[in-house]
Amino acid sequence: MLPAISPKKIAASLDELWSPRVVAELDDSYVKVAKVKGMLAWHSHDTEDELFFILQGSLRIEMEAGTVELGEGDSYVVPKGVRHNPVADEECLIMLIEKKTTLHTGNVDTDRTRSLQEQLRPVA
Known part of the structure; x- marks a missing residue:
């Protein structure tokens, strides 16, 4: 049996x-965690939905049709x-919960873009 994990502790x-x-x-x-601050990049995922769940703090997701404000415990697809x-x-x-085919920054490549290999690195 695999041990339980704490996404919040791992992200922190x-x-x-x-x-x-x-x-x-x-x-x-994949279930992923991240620590974020500032802006990522305008991008899209052509064939995959992306679920955001806020473990701590707040996040704004800007979209062309409007902006969604998320606080601790909120989620948005x-x-x-x-x-x-x-x-x-x-x-x-x-x-985040994303299909295994989802590219980090979708159709855009920036200095913040991480490959799947980087995302699969063990967490200390």
């Missing part, structure tokens, strides 16, 4: 911002194909 232990780490697998999806830009004014801990 991360040193890098906007660098998600895979903490579990669920069928064809960004539908496939929707351009979005996650922004955290202060440090925020998040959990």
Whole structure:
């Protein structure tokens, strides 16, 4: 039997911002955690939805049709194909559920883009 995990504790232990780490697998999806602050990048995922769950702090998801404000315990699914830009004014801990095929920053490559190999690195 696998041990229980604490996504919030794992996210809090991360040193890098906007660098998600895979903490579990669920069928064809990964459960990821990240520590974020500032802006990621405007991007979309053409064929995958993306679930954001706020473990601590607050996150704003900017979209062309409007902005969603999320606080601790809130979640939001960004539908496939929707351009979005996650922004955290202060440090925020998040959990993501994404299909294994989801690219970190979708159709955009920035200095914050992380490969799947980077996201699969063990967490200390």
